[in-house]
Amino acid sequence: MPSTITPSEKGYGYANFLTPTFFPLPFSANNKVSCGSCHLPERQFQDDLARAKGVGETARRTMPIAGTAYSPWLFWDGRKDSLWAQALGPLESGVEHGTDRAHVAHLVETHYADQYAALFGSIPPLDQVPDHASPNGVDVVLEEWLSLGETQRDVVNRVFANFGKAIAAFERTIMPESSRFDVYADQLAAGEETSGILTEQEVEGLRLFVGKGECTKCHNGPLFTDNYFHNTGVAEVSGLADDLGRSVGTEQVLADPFNCLGVYSDAGPGDCAELKYLAKAGHEMTRAYKSPSLRGVAGRQPYMHAGQIKTLGEVLVHYNTAPTAPEGHSELSPLKLSAGEVAALEAFLGALDPIAKEGGRP
Structure with a gap:
């Protein structure tokens, strides 16, 4: 087991927050892309395409998920070191989900507040957080992030991180089948x-x-x-x-x-x-x-x-x-x-x- 697997990824009570975060559509810029759009369960949680397609086309192939709980590095280049951190990357990619962390936090508050609270505690008020804001954004999205105070940024980041941990808990259940x-x-x-x-x-x-x-x-x-x-x-x-x-x-x-x-x-x-x-x-x-x-x-x-x-x-x-x-x-x-x-x-x-x-x- 890699040392980068952390306690919050071990599935402590995440069951009621897993499938909803992996398969539904609202968590993208066009409301048409989910994690399950590229990671198809019937195709080893990948998509058979040369390069993945979200709101745009990516530059790399979708990797299968089975067994990745045991990997210390994620993505083809290893730019993430845990499943929960990996889950956050596509959300803010302009060619994958195309959304941003403030929007994700607001969606969690709107659609999954009770489930979130049961796992992580109540979501702090987000009424002072704009609909869209991210340090990885461009133009207005980046400007809105820079306008936020440190406390507001931390609230958004924490909800965003916990969202990734919920997805990771589901992904940890996906293991290779016997051959x-x-x-x-x-x-x-x-x-x-x-x-x-x-x-x-x-x-x-x-x-x-x-x-x-x-x-x-x-x-x-x-x-x-x-x-x-x-x-x-x-x-x-x-x-x-x-x-x-x-x-x-x-x-x-x-x-x-x-x-x-x-x-x-x-x-x-x-x-x-x-x-x-x-x-x-x-x-x-x-x-x-x-x-x-x-x-x-x-x-x-x-x-x-x-x-x-x-x-x-x-x-x-x-x-x-x-x-x-x-x-x-x-x-x-x-x-x-x-x-x-x-x-x-x-x-x-x-x-x-x-x-x-x-x-x-x-």
Whole structure:
């Protein structure tokens, strides 16, 4: 468990405030975007798009949520260090929810005052707070924020932070479903018969995954991710602004008022080790992006941080050939796998899909 998981994320009584904050529509500029607009439960809480679409189009792919409670860093660049802080980012993004923290606070007061009070205490009066205000806003929204006193800003920030903590409590309940690989691994560990669970090709792919394919350098552990950042030579996307990945995300998480060490965090004295000892990003973090979990990966195309690669087979060819990075230094070197070995790796990755339930759906 990462030290950035704080007491207020552990689900203490949040149940009646969870689904309403994740799925309804009022918390966006156009009343049409919710968290569930991009994180679809029936699609592993992601959206199958190369780049997410909220009130506009983002520059990156929607990441799945399952298991992210165990990640010390959130987003492709790790610019947030907890689920609750991560939940706040899209709300004030001009291309995602497109709203602002003062508006969110007013909506909570209007629609969820009782539920909020039961969890966090009564909302302080917001009658002196304008409808729209944020330090991340532009024009009037920013001017309104700057006109507020410190006490009013703190009230808004606290309601905003608690809103994120309610969403995070729901997200912490989302865990990966069992796969055929899990059945195989469990029975192997128990000394029981494993024949027929995986095909011969899938077993060969597993051997390659932990061996010659070098996949476990980034995709290890129960979630098949090291939750860290790597430059793997992924191509740029024409027309998008330059994206430097973790090298920028490091600066952002350190400056975030909602990080683990901030005044709105519930972390204890022994928490926040990742943030306390976070070193300034060097050249190796230029265009480095977080390794996503490979659970369910075969059904989650397109791939990479901006959907640059369409199919899983093409991803494996990318890692096998190790192209030069457009910027920074790629960690890859050619694997020299045969076509049959690449096919075996792809077969094994398919064994990480959720086991189909009655009706054919995972």
